[in-house]
Each structure stands twice: as structure tokens, then as C-alpha cells.
Amino acid sequence: MGRSPCCTKEGLNRGAWTVLEDLILTDYIKAHGEGKWRNIPKESGLRRCGKSCRLRWLNYLRPDIKRGNIAPEEEDLIIRLHKLLGNRWSLIAGRLPGRTDNEIKNYWNTTLGKKVKGEEPKQPKKDETKKPKTKQPSKDPTPTSAANIDPDAVRPQTAECNEIIVYPEPQPEASVTDFASVQDLAGDYAYAVPKSSEGSPLILSEEEDFGNLPMDFSLSELLLSDVPESEFWELCQFDNTLDQPLRFSEEMMRSWASEDGF
DNA sequence: AACACGCACAACCGCAGGTTT
DNA sequence: TAAACCTGCGGTTGTGCGTGT
Secondary structure (H helix, E strand, O other): OOOOOOOOOOOOOOOOOOHHHHHHHHHHHHHHOOOOOOHHHHHHOOOOOHHHHHHHHHHHHOOOOOOOOOOHHHHHHHHHHHHHHOOOHHHHHOOOOOOOHHHHHHHHHHHHHHHHOOOOOOOOOOOOOOOOOOOOHHHOOOOOOHHHOOOOOOOOOOOOOOOEEEOOOOOOOOOHHHOEEOOOOOOOOOEEOOEOOOOOEOOOOOHHHHHHOOOOOOHHHHHOOOOOHHHHHHHHOOOOOOOOOEEEOHHHHHHHHHHOOO
């Protein structure tokens, strides 16, 4: 099949976006919605190709984008997902609320890839006090930024499920009935372990306790619907470098649940 | 203070695949 | 049915900034 260039390059701006261009693009998308990228330059007057507009919006201007450092739990998840999926960044990003494929790809190439290979990054990742590279004020972190979420924070509810912890099968030290089975539609078990007010896991053993769980879902379906079931538990397995089960934060679960219509 | 170097990340490029004509 | 169009993805590049000398 023949392929035309994405746009005629003549007369188009390239390189870093200006504040004005960002404003025009944001206003246009607010008014007309996403999609029809090719029409944007024509209709908005932006001197950018549609592809560039799409990239700018998806990776930078979208209001739900999370700014700030990758949290340890996100990092853990990226490593595991990459192990399973390889460089399928968009798929990985789809399971990290507010993160873009480009951001994850960059993070992997600069930091995580080395870490996983056992090679320490030359310098620790700069903290959130770092300034943006380009002089664009729209880079301000959103209030929901990961940098604002302490993954180790103890949330003082006793009955609500704060965290979903997936244990590999079979459970070595406990029987299935020691845990709250959220649902096992596919024959897989997902265990919800609420934290006590002291922060230690509270093991549910009574059926009625399950009613306090915040959502009802098929975890394998929710997590990676396009990953074969046979590979699902591989993702959840303990390994030598991460001696703990796979954890998903409350925020992730909320985001996934809303995205997937649960 | 000036320079060199390396890192981080926004942006670009080419390709693949789905949709429309 | 084929060609053209459009969107999305992953790899790569360019460059601003921080840090070390």
C-alpha cells in the first residue's frame, strides 16, 4: 500500500511548542474533542502537523496527565509488565493511570533498563524540585501527581480495601480461605487484604467481610485483558529481585475500575 | 566563572494496521 | 478490491539543564 507523508512539511513549525500553540491546541480540543488530528491545523490555524498536535496533546497537555517522579509501586509495576509484555509501552502505560507511553519509555531507557540489568544509573533521579527543560508553564504538576502520593502511607480504614495484593498461585503458606477472594471468574484468585489502622495487613476470613470491598471485578480481566491467562500468573510471581507480591494502589484500582466501566 | 559532559525528556520519524473512499 | 487516508506505536534524535572539573 502506498503511503503519503503525514503532512506537507512546508511552512510548519517544528521543535518545542510555544505557550501560545499549547493554548490554541488546548482550546481547540476542549471545543471539538480529541481525534480528527489532521483537521486541527486547518481549523485552528496552528502551523503544526496533525501528528505533532496529537503527540503534544497526548503526552503533555491532557488534563489527566500525572507529573512528577515515578512512584516505587509504579516502578515495580513497570518492571513486571515489561518483563511480560516487552516494549509495548502503550499497553504498559494503559495500566499506569496518568502516565504516557512516551514517559514510561523514556523512564525505562534512562533509568529502569539499567536498573533491571543490574547496572546502577550514574546519578539518582533528580527530585521534583527540578525545573522543566522548556520554558513552558503548563508543565506544573497536577494535584494528583504521583509525587504527592506516599506509597507507604498508612490509610486508617479498617474495613475498606485499600490495596489489592495479588499472590501467585499456589499460595505457599496459606490456604485460599485465609484470604478474601475478590472474584475468580477465570479460575484465578485475587486476594484483597485491607490494612488495619496500624498498617499491618488484616486477613479476611469471613464471607460477610467481603461486602466491604470497594469493587467487584475479575482481576485477570481487569489487569490485562489481552494477556493470555496462562501468562497472567507469571506476571504476579515472586522473583528474586522483588520479594513481595504484586501490589496495586487504591488509586490505580479506582482508575482502572472507572476506565473499564466497573 | 567557564567549560565539558551526561542525563532527562519532548519531539520527530517511519512504519503498521485499521478505516474510508 | 485496491488505493488513499488516518491514527497509533515504538525507536531515535535533539537539546536544555544540572553537575563535575
